[in-house]
Amino acid sequence: MVRTKVRVRFAPSPTGYLHVGGARTAIYNWLFARQHGGKFILRIEDTDISRNVEGAIDTILSSLRWLGLEWDEGPQVGGDYGPYFQSQRTYLYAETARKLLSADRAYRCFCAPKKLEERRQQALREGRPPGYDGRCGDLTQNQIHKLLSREKPFALRFRATSFGDLSFRDLIHGEIAFKKEAVNDFIIVRSDGTPTYNFTVVVDDALMQITHVIRGDDHLSNTPKQIPIYKALGYPRPEFAHIPLILGKDGSRLSKRHGATAVEAFREEGFLPQAMVNYLALLGWSYDDRTTLFSVSELIDKFSLEKVSKNPAIFDLDKLEWMNGVYIREKSDQELAELLLPYIRDIALVDGGGEGREEGEEHLGSATGNETLSDTQTKNILAPRVPEAEIKRTLLKIIPLVRERIKKLSEVQQMADFFFTEDYPLEKDAMQKFLKAREARKILQATLEKLRLAQTFSSEEIEELLRQLPDELGLKAKQIFQTIRAAVTGKTVSPPLFQSLAILGKEKSLNRIAKVLSILEEGAEGP
RNA sequence: GCCCCCAUCGUCUAGAGGCCCAGGACACGGCCCUUUCAAGGCCGCGGCGGGGAUUCGAAUUCCCCUGGGGGCACCA
Numbered sequence: 001m002v003r004t005k006v007r008v009r010f011a012p013s014p015t016g017y018l019h020v021g022g023a024r025t026a027i028y029n030w031l032f033a034r035q036h037g038g039k040f041i042l043r044i045e046d047t048d049i050s051r052n053v054e055g056a057i058d059t060i061l062s063s064l065r066w067l068g069l070e071w072d073e074g075p076q077v078g079g080d081y082g083p084y085f086q087s088q089r090t091y092l093y094a095e096t097a098r099k100l101l102s103a104d105r106a107y108r109c110f111c112a113p114k115k116l117e118e119r120r121q122q123a124l125r126e127g128r129p130p131g132y133d134g135r136c137g138d139l140t141q142n143q144i145h146k147l148l149s150r151e152k153p154f155a156l157r158f159r160a161t162s163f164g165d166l167s168f169r170d171l172i173h174g175e176i177a178f179k180k181e182a183v184n185d186f187i188i189v190r191s192d193g194t195p196t197y198n199f200t201v202v203v204d205d206a207l208m209q210i211t212h213v214i215r216g217d218d219h220l221s222n223t224p225k226q227i228p229i230y231k232a233l234g235y236p237r238p239e240f241a242h243i244p245l246i247l248g249k250d251g252s253r254l255s256k257r258h259g260a261t262a263v264e265a266f267r268e269e270g271f272l273p274q275a276m277v278n279y280l281a282l283l284g285w286s287y288d289d290r291t292t293l294f295s296v297s298e299l300i301d302k303f304s305l306e307k308v309s310k311n312p313a314i315f316d317l318d319k320l321e322w323m324n325g326v327y328i329r330e331k332s333d334q335e336l337a338e339l340l341l342p343y344i345r346d347i348a349l350v351d352g353g354g355e356g357r358e359e360g361e362e363h364l365g366s367a368t369g370n371e372t373l374s375d376t377q378t379k380n381i382l383a384p385r386v387p388e389a390e391i392k393r394t395l396l397k398i399i400p401l402v403r404e405r406i407k408k409l410s411e412v413q414q415m416a417d418f419f420f421t422e423d424y425p426l427e428k429d430a431m432q433k434f435l436k437a438r439e440a441r442k443i444l445q446a447t448l449e450k451l452r453l454a455q456t457f458s459s460e461e462i463e464e465l466l467r468q469l470p471d472e473l474g475l476k477a478k479q480i481f482q483t484i485r486a487a488v489t490g491k492t493v494s495p496p497l498f499q500s501l502a503i504l505g506k507e508k509s510l511n512r513i514a515k516v517l518s519i520l521e522e523g524a525e526g527p
Numbered sequence: 528g529c530c531c532c533c534a535u536c537g538u539c540u541a542g543a544g545g546c547c548c549a550g551g552a553c554a555c556g557g558c559c560c561u562u563u564c565a566a567g568g569c570c571g572c573g574g575c576g577g578g579g580a581u582u583c584g585a586a587u588u589c590c591c592c593u594g595g596g597g598g599c600a601c602c603a
Binding site (some may be wrong): 011012013015045046047048051109111113116117120123124125126127128129130131132155156157173176177178179181182183184186187189190191192194196197198200201216217218219220221222223224242244245247249251252253279282283284285286288289290291292293309310311312313314315316318319320321322323325329402403404405406407415463466467476477478479480481482484485491492493494495496497498 | 528529530531532533534538539540541542550551552553554562563564565566567595596597598599600601602603
C-alpha cells in the first residue's frame with residue numbers, strides 16, 4: 001500500500017471569530033497531522049467578499065496560535081502550495097472553470113437570480129424539490145451565442161446530474177450513499193465571476209494535495225457535489241471524515257445565543273489553552289472508558305478518527321470549567337502568577353485610589369455614595385497603580401491560597417481583590433450577617449487586642465492568638481472568624497483567614513479592623 | 528416536501544452477541560476533613576427511545592416507527 005504523506009487542512013472563512021466548533025475541527029486536523037508526521041495547512045476561504053469581516057483573520061490566527069495549533073503552511077508562514085487565501089487564487093479557479101466549460105462538464109446559466117428564487121419558492125410551495133431544473137444545460141449553441149451577443153449575464157453551473165455513483169466511504173460514518181436527487185446542477189462561478197465554495201474547495205484541496213478532509217457534519221451533504229468535480233477534473237479524491245457537530249444546551253446548533261462561542265472569549269474569561277484543547281478533543285472523541293485528562297502529546301499519540309463518535313455533542317460548560325480548574329491546579333506558582341497578572345492589574349490600586357466599584361455595596365473608602373459609574377471609571381483609570389513587580393510579589397504569596405479555589409483565571413478578581421486594594425467592597429451578606437451583628441464590635445475589639453500582641457505575624461502565630469477568642473468571649477469559633485473575615489476581606493467567603501491576615505501584614509490587618517470598628521461605632525452612636 | 532446523518536445516565540461517553548440486572552467523567556445529593564469557600568476522600572442518585580425480527584442468548588445484528596440534527600442558495 002502506497003503511503004502518501006498526510007496533508008490535512010483547516011479552512012475557516014473570515015466572517016468573525018474562531019468558533020469552538022471550528023476550533024475542534026482544527027484540533028482534530030492538527031492532531032491527525034501531527035500523529036502521522038504530516039502537514040497541517042491553513043487556508044482562508046474568503047471568496048465571498050461581502051461576508052468578510054475586518055480583523056477576523058487576525059483574531060482567528062491568534063486564537064489558533066493560542067490553542068497551540070501551529071500550521072505548517074498558510075498565512076504568515078507560506079508554503080509550496082500557496083497562495084493560501086482563496087481571494088488570491090482566482091486565476092486557478094478561472095482556469096479550472098474554463099477547462100470544465102470546454103469539456104462540457106459545466107455550462108452557462110443565463111437565469112436571473114430573481115427568477116431562480118421565485119422558482120425555488122414555488123417549488124417549495126408545491127412540494128417539489130427546490131433545486132435547479134437544469135434548463136440552461138439544454139441550450140443549443142445557437143441560443144447560447146445569441147444570449148452571449150446580447151451580453152446577457154451568466155453564471156457557470158456544474159453538470160452534476162450526469163454522474164451516477166454518489167457513494168463514498170467516510171472514515172467516521174462508513175459507507176454513505178446519496179440518491180441522485182441530492183445533487184442538481186449547482187453554480188460554480190457566479191455571474192460576477194467569483195467562484196463558489198463547492199468548487200473552490202475541490203480545486204484547492206486537490207491542488208494542495210490534501211489527503212484527508214476532516215470537517216463538520218454540516219458538509220456531509222456537500223460531499224456528493226464535490227466528488228463529481230474531482231472526477232470531472234481527473235483529480236484523486238481525498239479521504240473524507242465528517243465529525244459530528246457541537247450543539248448548545250437545547251440541542252440546536254451551538255451559536256451565540258447559547259453563550260460564548262468564540263475561542264477568544266474563553267481566553268479572556270481565563271480558560272487555559274490546555275483545558276480547551278483537552279475538553280474539545282474529548283467532545284466527540286474518546287480513548288477508553290476511563291481517561292479524561294490528556295496532555296497534548298498524549299492526544300497526538302492516542303487520537304484516532306475511528307474513535308470519533310458519530311453523534312452530535314452538547315457543549316457542557318460545567319465540564320470545561322472543571323477541567324480548567326484541574327489545569328490551573330497543575331500550574332506552578334510562577335506560571336500562575338504570570339497568567340493571573342493581567343486580571344489583577346486593573347484592580348490593584350494604590351491605597352484610596354478608587355471608590356465605589358459596584359452599586360449596592362458599601363465601601364470602606366470615604367464613600368459619598370453618589371458618584372456616577374463613569375466618574376468611578378474615570379477615577380479608576382486615573383488612580384495610581386501598584387507597580388507590577390509588587391503585584392507579582394503579592395500574587396506569588398496568595399497563589400497557594402487561591403489556586404484550588406478558582407476555575408477560571410478571571411475569578412481571581414472577585415476572590416482576591418482585598419489583597420490588592422484598600423477599596424475592596426463590603427458585600428451585603430458580610431455586612432448584615434456578621435458586621436451588623438450584636439457581637440461584632442466586641443469581637444473586633446478583642447481581635448485587635450490579640451493581634452497587637454503578635455510578634456512575627458505568621459499565620460501560625462495569628463491562629464494561636466485568635467484561637468483563644470472563642471473561649472474568652474464565649475462565642476462560637478465560626479461567628480468570630482466569620483466576623484473577622486468580613487471586616488478584613490469584605491466577604492463571607494474568602495481564602496483561609498489566618499494566612500490571608502499574615503499576607504496582608506500586621507499594619508493593614510489592624511488598620512482594616514480598626515476602620516470597620518470605627519464605622520460600626522459611628523453607626524451605633526448615630527442620631 | 529426531498530436528501531443525508533444520528534439515537535446508552537441531565538451532559539460527554541465506554542460498550543463492536545454472552546465479561547453488562549451496563550463502566551468512567553462532569554453535574555447533582557449525602558458524609559468525612561474544616562474558621563468560610565474550595566480542593567481532596569468515601570457513598571449515592573441516574574440510562575440502553577418504542578415495536579418487531581434473527582439467536583440458546585441483543586445495549587450490541589436487521590427492519591419499521593418515533594425523536595433529534597444537518598442540508599436542498601449566484602453562503603461557506
